[in-house]
Amino acid sequence: MPTPPAYPAEPARVLLLGFGAIGRHVATLLAPEREAGLLRMCAAEREVAAHRDRAVPGVELSTTGTDTDCPTWAEALAEADLVVECAGVEPAGEYGPQVIAAGMDLVLTSVGALADPETALRLLAGPGRLWVTNGAIGGFDVLGAAAEAGGLDAVRIRTSKLPTSLLRPWMTDQQEAQLRSLSPGDDPVTVFSGGPAGAIEQFPANVNVAVGLAWATRGRADPAVGTGAGVGPQAGQAELLRRSLERVRVELVADPAAGRSRHEILATGPAGRIELAFESAPSPENPKTSGLTALSVARTVRGALGLP
Ligand SMILES: NC(=O)C1=CN([C@@H]2O[C@H](COP(=O)(O)OP(=O)(O)OC[C@H]3O[C@@H](n4cnc5c(N)ncnc54)[C@H](O)[C@@H]3O)[C@@H](O)[C@H]2O)C=CC1
Ligand SMILES: O=C([O-])CC(=O)C(=O)O
Known part of the structure; x- marks a missing residue:
């Protein structure tokens, strides 16, 4: 039995x-x-x-x-x-x-x-x-494995969303008007380019995935030498994350043709070239949020x- x-x-x-x-x-x-x-x-x-x-x-x-x-x-x-x-x-x-x-x-x-x-x-x-x-997003098994082996040099994420889902209270009238005026057929507009920390500060409800990607690709400390942070495993994890946040590059795009949010990941290095793309069905409760979450x-x- x-x-x-x-x-x-x-x-x-x-x-x-x-x-x-x-x-x-x-x-x-x-x-x-x-x-x-x-x-x-x-x-x-x-x-x-x-x-x-x-x-x-x-x-x-x-x-x-x-x-x-x-x-x-x-x-x-x-x-x-x-x-x-x-x-x-x-x-x-x-x-x-x-x-x-x-x-x-x-x-x-x-x-x-x-x-x-x-x-x-x-x-x-x-x-x-x-x-x-x-x-x-996902694919963190293979991304994590590559990062833990020191096999990634560059990690990028490009997130495309409908322009109106990227409106933020700090935007100028001009920025807001530009996003509101975009209609299908117009070229996408990049609203952020940089690191995950800056991205999440400006767009806290839109780029959690970028910080998640940095977490997933933080790698691991060499058990023989630690991370150099010097004070215990938590600080070691935090230090790995800090370095990973510096490596990940984020582009956030307002795309009037983005019926669904799209996240494209490209990670490259000695481990290989990993390309992943995610288009989630919208959340049944809020179309601005990916249902996959x-x-x-x-x-x-x-x-x-x-x-x-
Ligand atoms: N990891 C990922 O891939 C993703 C993460 N997110 C995160 O999930 C969060 C929630 O997303 P949604 O459910 O779509 O947003 P939502 O706005 O529909 O729901 C958030 C809820 O939390 C409540 N809330 C806010 N502050 C609170 C507090 N201090 N105490 C108790 N309740 C509080 C609000 O009243 C609201 O009902 C986003 O803000 C974002 O940070 C969102 C999408 C993807
Ligand atoms: O729902 C999504 O597509 C992702 C998102 O907003 C986030 O990562 O904050």
Whole structure:
């Protein structure tokens, strides 16, 4: 007789931070696990009242704000086994480190938070474990293998999105007007060219993939000599990431013909030439977000909980 899988006796308690397009999609994707009694789910929002009429069956709500008719963030956190951030780069930096410091595992969707060196150190400091989702892109098995062998010299990502999904509050009237005026048939416009840290600062909701790519291609420390950072494995990981963020080059393009977001990766070096392209179906909740992201997050959650 085959040995039955060693599922946990009690359902794992998952706390979503952010219940927007990705959070809701993840909750829907994990409905079978909820129904099978493998996990329970709670979602923290900053204004719960606005979410009451968009309830997802089986998902309780809690608040990081001032709502008084539901558990607070601290109460929900005390009950959780795993936190799944899908709120944004800023809230990831604000709440993620306290989750890790409390010894709880954290799934990070707003991977861009790792571009800030201080936040990266705190997210990597333990004792909780950090699970970095690959989000809207992938191929990280082969990219990671090549990087770990020192086999990559150059890593590039070119992200193309519909112009209106790239509008940001800091843009001048002229920049905004240019993006709004682009229509199918017009040439694409490059709105950013540089490193992932600068890209995520200007476009925090659009280029998490670039920081994710830097994370995936950070390589590994030589066990004999370490990374040179000098103080323990977390600092070593953070130092590898810092160097990787300097190597990855990002181009963000407003393309009026981009029916779907497109991410093109080119990595080259002694290991070879790796070209990958991703065009995700849009999120069912928000067409500006790649649907693949929630699929990846759900998979990362299953992995973190040891679910099949
Ligand atoms: N790794 C990847 O490939 C990708 C990562 N992302 C990241 O995922 C994030 C979420 O994306 P979407 O779900 O599409 O955005 P969304 O705007 O639909 O949802 C975010 C939700 O988080 C909530 N939120 C924000 N601050 C909060 C706080 N302090 N406390 C509690 N809730 C808070 C908002 O009210 C909103 O409901 C993006 O901002 C981006 O950082 C997005 C796409 C791809
Ligand atoms: O959804 C996507 O295509 C990718 C994205 O916004 C991000 O990486 O922040």
